[in-house]
Amino acid sequence: MTGTSGAQRVVAAVEHLVKKPIWDCRMCGQCVLHDTGLTCPMTCPKTLRNGPCGGVRPNGHCEVKPEMRCVWLKAVERSAKLPVWQDHIDALRPPVDNQLKGSSSWVNLATGRDKQVPAGWTPDA
Numbered sequence: 001m002t003g004t005s006g007a008q009r010v011v012a013a014v015e016h017l018v019k020k021p022i023w024d025c026r027m028c029g030q031c032v033l034h035d036t037g038l039t040c041p042m043t044c045p046k047t048l049r050n051g052p053c054g055g056v057r058p059n060g061h062c063e064v065k066p067e068m069r070c071v072w073l074k075a076v077e078r079s080a081k082l083p084v085w086q087d088h089i090d091a092l093r094p095p096v097d098n099q100l101k102g103s104s105s106w107v108n109l110a111t112g113r114d115k116q117v118p119a120g121w122t123p124d125a
Contacts, residue, residue, distance in 0.1 A: 012104035029100025030114045035088040037078025042096075044071040049093040092123040 012027065019025035019040075023033055026042035032049065033040060041049050045064040052072040055063030062068045079089040094117040100108060108114035 008104060008107050011107050012102065015104045015106055027102050027105075028096060029103040029105050029108050030094075030097060031105035031109075032093055034085050035079075035091055035093065036075040037080070037082060037085075037089060039071060039075035039078055041071060041075065047096055048072070049096055094118070094121055094123075 016025065016027055019027075019031075019033075023038060023040045024043050025031070025033075025040050028042045030049075031040075041047070044053075045062060045068075046053050052070060053063075056070045056073060057063060057066065060069055060073050062070050076089055079086055097116070097118075100113070105114060
């Protein structure tokens with residue numbers, strides 16, 4: 001999070017205080033809680049932003065962490081309970097931009113930084 005102003009660091013700290021205890025937010029700087037049924041996809045051990053990896057166990061648990069329910073199964077279940085955003089679960093999200101880790105998704109949303117994608121990436125590709 002280099003090159004950020006003091007105000008941006010304060011906003012990031014407040015965001016972390018609000019979102020960590022409720023959603024186990026990992027401060028990726030590209031929050032998609034509203035798209036994923038209020039489930040943070042960064043809690044997936046594989047940090048996938050676009051649905052299950054295919055390694056979901058028959059009991060609905062993660063292949064990497066068997067004691068943990070699949071983050072994406074939870075996201076699909078939760079999104080069905082949020083009619084306003086129910087169709088967002090199918091949206092193709094861009095790859096994680098690790099340069100934003102630790103920054104405020106609120107600031108990145110306001111500045112449009114969260115919408116920047118890698119050169120050549122298109123959702124149709």
